[in-house]
Amino acid sequence: MTDQADGSDPGRRPTMVDVARAAGVSLKTVSRVANEVPTVRADLAERVQGAMAELGFKRNHVAANLRSGRTTATIGLIIRDLANPFYSTIAAAATAVAERFDTRLITASSGWDPARERELVLDLFERRVDGLIVVPSGDDQSYFRTEIDRGTPAVFIDSPPDGCRADTALLDNRTGTRDLVRRLIAEGHRGIGTVTDTLNAYTMGERRAGAREALGEAGIDGGRHAARLHSDRPRSAGDAVGAMLDAPDPPTALFCGNNRILLGVVEEMVRRRTRLRLAAFDDFEFAPLLPRPVTVVGYDTRELGRLAAEMLFRRLESPGAETSNHVVPTYLVDRGTEPAPGRRSPPLP
Template sequence: MNDVARLAGVSIKTVSRVVNGESGVRSGTEHRVRAAIDQLGFRRNLGARNLRRGTETGIIGLVLEDVANPFYSMLTRAVEEVARAQGAQVLTGSSGEDPGLERELVLEFLSRRVDGLLVVPAGDRHGYLAREITTGTPVVFVDRPPGGIDADTVLVDNVGGTALATRHLAARGHRRIAFLGDSPGISTAAERLRGFREGCAQSGIPVEPELVRMGPHTGESVAAALAGPMRSATALVTGNNRITVHALRALSGRARRPALVGFDDFELADLLVPPITVITYDVRELGASAARALYARLAGDASPPRRLVLPTRLLVRGSGEVPA
């Protein structure tokens, strides 16, 4: 705060008023103070007492896409279990696929001096974290890679998973296979689309543009896609659990339904008729591996950033085995 006051040419009390949103500061003065804050990378230190004592806060931050999604609920639980074994707690926030909100949450957690961060990226620009990583705050990215920085990352084999799903359908005689994926700006969605294309190439079947639709998807958009040119497809690969559920609702009234393989397992998938064949992986291990990597850094691991890719597997249940 002294540095900000000196750079802006004001008193420490004026800086305090600006930082805490108090009134009584002229607009020109406030502008100078905020410019100095941005230049110096200053933010409120809500855990200053802990730092003065030379102790950790016992809290890590976890930024997700949407905690309401069962996938992220399972991931959060796994992170919490690792943190509790370390005598720590987890602060969690949902970005809603908004890069601005992701950054806001990250900076808020940092202002509370969390010991480290786990981030499921919403955007692809993470240079704003470079200084934090350089100065010793460990950051691990989960499920999606960061953009613009080199950091520990724990991912899933998205390309291999959708390629496997596509080959599985092709092996049952399907030649017209459709793909419903999430927004192509999301790295996992782009990778799963690439895996679908690779699976088609490996099976010697063409990728028909009218049979590929990328999101974001709602129940209405999925229903519209499946009622259009995709209606002629004999098989379908869905890019995540929510899209799979939307597709099942849209197909529920049809006498003839396409064979279906979904990426991500989901609750009750094994009880549907037919049960849903999925590409699955250990979601709990995804969260636990990221948390263990974070605590390894906190324990002093100074090795270069690592990238861990967890394997996927095909869970055969029936919906993906319907012949062409």
């Protein structure tokens, strides 16, 4: 068997020793370049990187993480619905952060099922992931306590955990909704309806609270036009707002708890050719194309995912630090269009 010019065996994976020999530098210099230590001289770093590329050298991330006290160089992300752009954006942002730390991200969906959430969490713990980011579906996360106490951190995103202490990254649901309903009141509306659901008790609870606070400040009865759905189907929202509009004293404005509720409400309004001042939590890609004007609560979803992932890596570096709660701010933005006079907009799909 003939060795290569640098003395390495072409049948085996090149090592740092091979790179050091090919670049004419010390093994310590190769290690510092591989670990992206910024104090290496530029000309030496260039020689090392050239040798790495020529030899096909790949850093052993598992060994590096074992030396630093980590185990698998993987973290887990459990979200509720992979098809929902909100959660897929969070996953993309968390992946970008994980790549900066030479870490793989394993993503799974609980499908809003608390039993499935628990199954996925325990499975990832068994796989020895270094940490977890979780959008909880259930209202009991006490089963996290043992693993967190053993040193595997978790960060909860969108909703705080119940039954354990952990870092959280949340949206400012209450303030966003309160600001939105205050705008409706400032425009002169007194009959303001609300349509929310119960699929996420925390976020919807915060949004309902924000609406009630704004209505209470203005002396408006928040329960007069209020519907709480038990489904996220847009048609359920359409039926609910239809009942409000058929009442003797219908609302003139409506707050929708999320964008799926908004879609059902808009469809019902188009069907009835009805004008109603609309406001909703959650901006989304096609909101500017809605056939009715609407003011929405927007926020930076990527920031939410990025923040949660960075919190997890900080926790891995400082496991004894106090738990923290970070809140992503919201803002109001006008979306939708005004239909042309006399023209009937097509129903939403």
